[in-house]
Amino acid sequence: MKNKAITSRTEDFARWYDDVVRAAKLATYSGVKGCVILEPNGYAIWENIQKTLDGMFKETGHQNVNMPVFIPESLLMKEAEHVEGFAPEVAWITHGGHNELEERLCFRPTSETLFSEYYANTVKSHRDLPKLYNQWVNVCRWEKETRPFLRSREFLWQEGHTIHETAKEAEEETLRMLMVYKKFFEEYLAIPAIVGQKTEKEKFAGAEYTYTIEALMYNGVSLQSGTSHYFGQKFSKPFNITFSNKNNELEYVYQTSWGVSTRMIGGLIMVHSDDNGLVLPPKIAPRQVAIVPIKMEENVMAKAEEILAKLSAAGITAFIDRSDKSPGFKFAEHETNGIPVRIEIGPKDMEANQLTVARRDTREKMVISLDEDIVKYVQDLMENIQNNLFEAAKKRRDELTFTATNMEEFEKIMRTQPGFVKAMWCGDEDCELKIKEIRGTKSRCIPFEEEQEHISDTCVCCGKPAKTMVVWGIQY
Amino acid sequence: MKNKAITSRTEDFARWYDDVVRAAKLATYSGVKGCVILEPNGYAIWENIQKTLDGMFKETGHQNVNMPVFIPESLLMKEAEHVEGFAPEVAWITHGGHNELEERLCFRPTSETLFSEYYANTVKSHRDLPKLYNQWVNVCRWEKETRPFLRSREFLWQEGHTIHETAKEAEEETLRMLMVYKKFFEEYLAIPAIVGQKTEKEKFAGAEYTYTIEALMYNGVSLQSGTSHYFGQKFSKPFNITFSNKNNELEYVYQTSWGVSTRMIGGLIMVHSDDNGLVLPPKIAPRQVAIVPIKMEENVMAKAEEILAKLSAAGITAFIDRSDKSPGFKFAEHETNGIPVRIEIGPKDMEANQLTVARRDTREKMVISLDEDIVKYVQDLMENIQNNLFEAAKKRRDELTFTATNMEEFEKIMRTQPGFVKAMWCGDEDCELKIKEIRGTKSRCIPFEEEQEHISDTCVCCGKPAKTMVVWGIQY
Numbered sequence: 001m002k003n004k005a006i007t008s009r010t011e012d013f014a015r016w017y018d019d020v021v022r023a024a025k026l027a028t029y030s031g032v033k034g035c036v037i038l039e040p041n042g043y044a045i046w047e048n049i050q051k052t053l054d055g056m057f058k059e060t061g062h063q064n065v066n067m068p069v070f071i072p073e074s075l076l077m078k079e080a081e082h083v084e085g086f087a088p089e090v091a092w093i094t095h096g097g098h099n100e101l102e103e104r105l106c107f108r109p110t111s112e113t114l115f116s117e118y119y120a121n122t123v124k125s126h127r128d129l130p131k132l133y134n135q136w137v138n139v140c141r142w143e144k145e146t147r148p149f150l151r152s153r154e155f156l157w158q159e160g161h162t163i164h165e166t167a168k169e170a171e172e173e174t175l176r177m178l179m180v181y182k183k184f185f186e187e188y189l190a191i192p193a194i195v196g197q198k199t200e201k202e203k204f205a206g207a208e209y210t211y212t213i214e215a216l217m218y219n220g221v222s223l224q225s226g227t228s229h230y231f232g233q234k235f236s237k238p239f240n241i242t243f244s245n246k247n248n249e250l251e252y253v254y255q256t257s258w259g260v261s262t263r264m265i266g267g268l269i270m271v272h273s274d275d276n277g278l279v280l281p282p283k284i285a286p287r288q289v290a291i292v293p294i295k296m297e298e299n300v301m302a303k304a305e306e307i308l309a310k311l312s313a314a315g316i317t318a319f320i321d322r323s324d325k326s327p328g329f330k331f332a333e334h335e336t337n338g339i340p341v342r343i344e345i346g347p348k349d350m351e352a353n354q355l356t357v358a359r360r361d362t363r364e365k366m367v368i369s370l371d372e373d374i375v376k377y378v379q380d381l382m383e384n385i386q387n388n389l390f391e392a393a394k395k396r397r398d399e400l401t402f403t404a405t406n407m408e409e410f411e412k413i414m415r416t417q418p419g420f421v422k423a424m425w426c427g428d429e430d431c432e433l434k435i436k437e438i439r440g441t442k443s444r445c446i447p448f449e450e451e452q453e454h455i456s457d458t459c460v461c462c463g464k465p466a467k468t469m470v471v472w473g474i475q476y
Numbered sequence: 477m478k479n480k481a482i483t484s485r486t487e488d489f490a491r492w493y494d495d496v497v498r499a500a501k502l503a504t505y506s507g508v509k510g511c512v513i514l515e516p517n518g519y520a521i522w523e524n525i526q527k528t529l530d531g532m533f534k535e536t537g538h539q540n541v542n543m544p545v546f547i548p549e550s551l552l553m554k555e556a557e558h559v560e561g562f563a564p565e566v567a568w569i570t571h572g573g574h575n576e577l578e579e580r581l582c583f584r585p586t587s588e589t590l591f592s593e594y595y596a597n598t599v600k601s602h603r604d605l606p607k608l609y610n611q612w613v614n615v616c617r618w619e620k621e622t623r624p625f626l627r628s629r630e631f632l633w634q635e636g637h638t639i640h641e642t643a644k645e646a647e648e649e650t651l652r653m654l655m656v657y658k659k660f661f662e663e664y665l666a667i668p669a670i671v672g673q674k675t676e677k678e679k680f681a682g683a684e685y686t687y688t689i690e691a692l693m694y695n696g697v698s699l700q701s702g703t704s705h706y707f708g709q710k711f712s713k714p715f716n717i718t719f720s721n722k723n724n725e726l727e728y729v730y731q732t733s734w735g736v737s738t739r740m741i742g743g744l745i746m747v748h749s750d751d752n753g754l755v756l757p758p759k760i761a762p763r764q765v766a767i768v769p770i771k772m773e774e775n776v777m778a779k780a781e782e783i784l785a786k787l788s789a790a791g792i793t794a795f796i797d798r799s800d801k802s803p804g805f806k807f808a809e810h811e812t813n814g815i816p817v818r819i820e821i822g823p824k825d826m827e828a829n830q831l832t833v834a835r836r837d838t839r840e841k842m843v844i845s846l847d848e849d850i851v852k853y854v855q856d857l858m859e860n861i862q863n864n865l866f867e868a869a870k871k872r873r874d875e876l877t878f879t880a881t882n883m884e885e886f887e888k889i890m891r892t893q894p895g896f897v898k899a900m901w902c903g904d905e906d907c908e909l910k911i912k913e914i915r916g917t918k919s920r921c922i923p924f925e926e927e928q929e930h931i932s933d934t935c936v937c938c939g940k941p942a943k944t945m946v947v948w949g950i951q952y
Contacts, residue, residue, distance in 0.1 A: 028594075028597075028598075030543070030544050030590075030593075030594070031548075031551065031593050031597075032544040032546050032547070032548060032551075032581070032590070033548075035544035035545075035546060036544070037541065037542070037543055037544065037594055038541055038542035039541055040539035040540065040541055040609075043539075043540050043541050043542055044539075044540070046542075047540065063516035063519075063520075064516065064519050064520070064523065065513065065514055065515055065516055065519050066513070066514035066519055066522075066632065067506070067513055068506050068508040068511035068512070068513065068630055069511075069583075069614055069616070069630050070508050070511060070629075070630065071508070072507075072508060072509075075507065075508075087573075087574075088573045088574060089573050090572075090573065091569045091571070091572050091581075092569065092570060092571040092572075093567045093568065093569050093570075093583065094568060094569075094570045094571065095567070095568035095570065095580075096566075096567050096568075096618035096629075097563075097564045097565050097566065097618045098563075098564060104571075105508070105567075107545075107569065107583075114506075114508070117506075117507050118504075118506070118513055121504075121507075122504075133516075137614070138545055138613070138614065140545070142572035142573045153546075153572075154544055154545050154546065156542065
């Protein structure tokens with residue numbers, strides 16, 4: 001039985017996405033142009049993401065802070081490439097109350113400039129280093145299009161900002177945090193991730209280089225899902241962030257930043273969900289188990305309560321659906337909302353000493369004995385679902401990962417069934433621009449050495465000798 | 477030994493406050509005018525506050541959401557009293573990128589208008605009610621003065637927003653959440669709180685009435701620490717938030733909102749801290765126990781590790797200070813930072829089979845045997861500190877709570893040692909304005925019936941028959 005409120009994923013992916021977001025009550029368009037309201041089911045996923053990632057940041061020695069949301073225009077202007085990259089898409093505050101401001105302020109699109117000013121005022125000696133900060137905040141980029149979780153003028157994210165004594169330490173940090181993201185994507189979001197370096201053209205405005213984590217959606221479109229930037233001394237020089245090193249010489253610090261956003265929720269939806277609505281990996285699902293009593297009879301409810309107590313005691317997030325809707329309606333609702341496991345129990349089950357367990361990912365139903373250890377059963381099942389979702393996503397990604405050695409092959413892939421395309425590149429930006437003419441295809445990343453493959457000797461575009469393999473894709 | 481970086485509290489309270497904020501590295505002024513940077517030690521307190529309060533909100537059935545940060549001018553204008561109250565202090569966004577906006581947007585000073593629009597679009601039937609929402613966000617009010625945690629143009633808070641079928645339910649919610657705040661203040665922040673209703677003059681712009689939670693600082697100045705508003709149908713009518721009730725008639729919803737902010741951290745400082753720096757109640761301290769090895773010798777470190785493991789296993793947040801500073805320096809630093817309990821252990825202690833425990837609140841030191849159950853000892857001590865801080869704050873507040881029956885008495889109190897003044901009031905705003913002439917004294921609240929006292933028959937100001945007792949105070 002297909003959910004009629006949801007367009008088929010194969011028929012119209014964009015409408016399917018909007019339908020899932022609406023049907024699972026994750027988010028809704030707001031009356032404020034370009035802005036989105038995160039509804040309880042959507043925000044709860046963000047809370048779980050925050051809790052897990054925040055723990056990982058703290059384990060790696062980072063501390064949370066909170067910088068101002070406003071950046072004076074003169075501060076934003078201090079690093080030339082940075083301002084050039086961001087000025088076209090910032091929102092400007094020009095009035096406070098009834099008065100015009102002497103200097104206009106932008107709503108932070110990112111906070112390198114604010115952290116840099118703070119570092120310059122507080123860091124003096126190598127003993128003050130490293131500084132390993134993070135903040136969970138809202139940022140604003142004046143986008144034209146709006147799609148919940150993928151693109152909106154205001155969005156929620158975390159931005160890590162660190163400074164170090166040496167280039168080596170800062171470069172290690174840049175890589176470390178990329179790998180934290182990769183671990184989080186694979187182990188929690190069950191999304192296989194490609195990591196690597198952005199090309200010069202695609203790197204962050206103001207960075208020496210940018211690492212990126214790229215995921216492939218069900219429809220073969222890529223999603224840039226997180227980035228980690230190495231700044232070297234590109235901010236520390238104009239902002240004059242100096243420290244006296246171990247030889248008592250004044251030196252500029254080495255800097256990084258890294259971030260992921262609510263966009264990851266868009267990725268979760270487009271990788272795992274189906275025509276029946278949301279599918280969530282158990283490790284990130286706000287509610288893991290729905291217990292549905294088929295009839296609200298005393299012995300059924302007592303059993304439901306007993307199961308709830310056992311699951312809760314084991315740290316599983318479960319609830320009993322006591323609403324007066326029909327069981328069929330409840331089943332559909334919990335499927336739409338992506339609750340990984342459903343337990344059904346009714347008077348007949350009680351007589352037969354059994355209950356039914358339904359898993360959301362495959363929609364299989366299993367009948368098990370009431371004598372079975374339900375906690376262990378659910379724990380094993382959730383582990384199985386978590387792994388199954390990852391494997392299915394990986395299989396899909398591998399099926400949609402192609403190679404091309406010339407532009408004809410390249411274009412044919414992108415015009416029929418797009419995906420990741422591995423192809424060689426000469427290193428010239430002109431070739432990137434030419435490839436972009438194919439449905440906006442961009443270089444996703446230059447994979448690290450161990451992931452490099454030799455697809456051909458020559459650049460897929462110009463035919464000159466190739467320097468490296470690049471993964472290309474159409475992007476959100 | 478007094479901390480020399482901190483001005484004496486009795487000598488200059490304002491400087492003492494700034495010194496404690498700086499010395500304990502809680503927050504610092506930012507280069508962005510009117511804005512403050514929350515540093516790791518300060519933000520960690522906010523994280524603990526959030527975690528605890530968020531749990532209390534969820535226990536009372538609330539769900540977190542996230543509304544846009546922008547409010548179009550026309551939306552803000554919909555409720556007349558509300559816009560009149562907030563328009564003078566909002567920040568206006570007028571440009572996005574290089575383009576002027578067709579309609580300017582304000583940075584939310586509070587979000588009643590955004591929630592109201594959302595309710596109007598989503599609520600249809602009494603089955604959709606109640607809606608019990610909360611959000612943890614930044615807001616902006618264009619203040620002239622700046623003081624960390626007390627007053628800044630941007631600050632962090634939570635705002636609860638709910639709608640209900642009946643006035644009775646909404647009024648119960650307004651009171652319920654005030655009482656949640658009171659419980660949190662008394663049991664976690666160890667701050668005794670007076671609750672009651674704001675006068676018409678002091679209520680929230682757009683509310684039918686406002687409940688408030690008021691605390692008294694060490695210097696006798698009051699701090700409005702949280703508010704809970706009953707709106708009745710004052711927003712639901714202009715925003716057209718209707719639902720079909722059980723008789724299938726269209727009706728306007730009844731609405732509430734309630735909020736507390738990082739201002740509570742200012743309260744924590746000004747109620748508990750002393751000339752040696754920050755003092756934190758154990759239940760809200762990000763780090764509860766500092767273990768200081770007097771010498772980094774093997775058997776000392778092994779014992780420190782053993783104690784750390786035991787405390788951590790019991791859910792106590794402890795750490796070993798392994799830095800190469802001198803023990804005396806470490807003691808002073810942990811005192812300044814307000815860590816409730818310090819454990820000192822050195823080679824001589826090991827020989828004598830003992831260790832030293834220091835409590836931050838009274839600065840007492842206790843020598844205890846290594847055979848003692850350290851976990852139980854620390855748990856009992858922290859409970860003792862928590863209670864002691866509450867009792868000391870309550871004693872101080874009671875000492876600084878006065879009564880006045882005429883303006884001469886009233887003025888004398890406020891000009892010598894201010895505090896809470898209980899005095900009768902006729903209900904006339906003119907008397908409030910007259911009382912305000914005494915160092916800006918305002919009505920803090922009209923306490924609930926059970927806290928009412930009969931101080932005199934007549935209004936403290938005009939001498940006409942009194943209607944009610946009011947608690948008055950000078951405010952931050």
